Amino acid sequence: xxxxxxxxxxxxxxxxxxxxxxxxxxxxxxxxxxxxxxxxxxxxxxxxxxxxxxxxxxxxxxxxxxxxxxxxxxxxxxxxxxxxxxxxxxxxxxxxxxxxxxxxxxxxxxxxxxxxxxxxxxxxxxxxxxxxxxxxxxxxxxxxxxxxxxxxxxxxxxxxxxxxxxxxxxxxxxxxxxxxx
Numbered sequence: 001x002x003x004x005x006x007x008x009x010x011x012x013x014x015x016x017x018x019x020x021x022x023x024x025x026x027x028x029x030x031x032x033x034x035x036x037x038x039x040x041x042x043x044x045x046x047x048x049x050x051x052x053x054x055x056x057x058x059x060x061x062x063x064x065x066x067x068x069x070x071x072x073x074x075x076x077x078x079x080x081x082x083x084x085x086x087x088x089x090x091x092x093x094x095x096x097x098x099x100x101x102x103x104x105x106x107x108x109x110x111x112x113x114x115x116x117x118x119x120x121x122x123x124x125x126x127x128x129x130x131x132x133x134x135x136x137x138x139x140x141x142x143x144x145x146x147x148x149x150x151x152x153x154x155x156x157x158x159x160x161x162x163x164x165x166x167x168x169x170x171x172x173x174x175x176x177x178x179x180x181x
Contacts, residue, residue, distance in 0.1 A: 002076050002101065004048060005041060011069045013056070018065075026053050026069050039149045042077030043102050076101040078147050078156055083165070088138045093119040096134055098142060098158060105156030107142055112160055113170075132170060139168040 017025040030047045037043050054068035078084075078100060086098040086105075095108040109117050112134060115127035124135040134140070142165055146157030160166045 001079055001082060002045075002074065004072055005075050006051070006070060006072050007041065008068070008070050010066045011053075012062075012064045012066055014064045022053050022056075022067070023050050026050055026067055026071075030069075030071060030073075037149050037152050037154050041073075042075045043154065044073050044075055045102055046074045048072045048074055076103070078103065078105075078144050078154075080144055080147060082144045083141060084144065084158075085139065085141050085168075088134060088136050088140060091119070091123050091125065091134075091136055096125060096140075098140060100142075100144070100156055100158070103154055103156055105142070105144070105158045107140075107158045107160055110161075111145075111158065113166060114161060132167070134167060141165050141168065141171065 011026050011029050013025050013029045017028050020028065027047060027050045030050070033044050034046055035043070049072040051070040051072065056065035056067045058065055084100050086100050088096045089099045089104060090097040095106050096112070097104045097106055109119070109125060112125055113127065113130070113132070115130045115132065117125045117127050117134070120126050124133045126133045140160060142158040142160045143162060144156055145159050148155040164171070
């Protein structure tokens with residue numbers, strides 16, 4: 001989920017940024033956090049505004065100044081059980097990678113559907129009974145089933161195996177097939 005969050009944090013401003021006014025120096029220091037993962041906030045994508053900067057403090061042995069700061073940032077925080085519409089960006093023997101906001105997530109081959117899917121020579125996942133395929137560029141709907149911030153970038157586990165999830169073409173065909181005329 002994307003959101004604008006207000007964050008309170010002490011910001012380290014190194015001496016190389018001191019020639020700017022304080023607010024601009026703090027904003028420049030905050031830019032170094034963009035793209036970083038935080039367990040508390042998610043992925044900080046962009047600093048949108050610096051609201052306030054308090055009085056700075058110098059710590060012994062560190063030439064930088066630390067300023068208590070309130071700032072707004074655009075963040076991406078994937079949430080468990082969130083349903084996401086996405087596109088397949090890569091295929092492997094063990095599953096499909098989807099672009100979810102600022103991250104790639106994995107739909108393991110066992111989580112594509114109830115059919116048994118395997119990786120073919122053509123670089124697609126194909127269902128044994130249904131003959132349905134998933135390939136790079138397909139639009140899909142998936143659910144986030146795991147989020148790990150242990151590594152950078154963060155990792156997402158996804159499933160398409162539940163009702164209402166899967167390749168858009170399958171969902172549309174199922175919707176049309178279930179209409180009563």
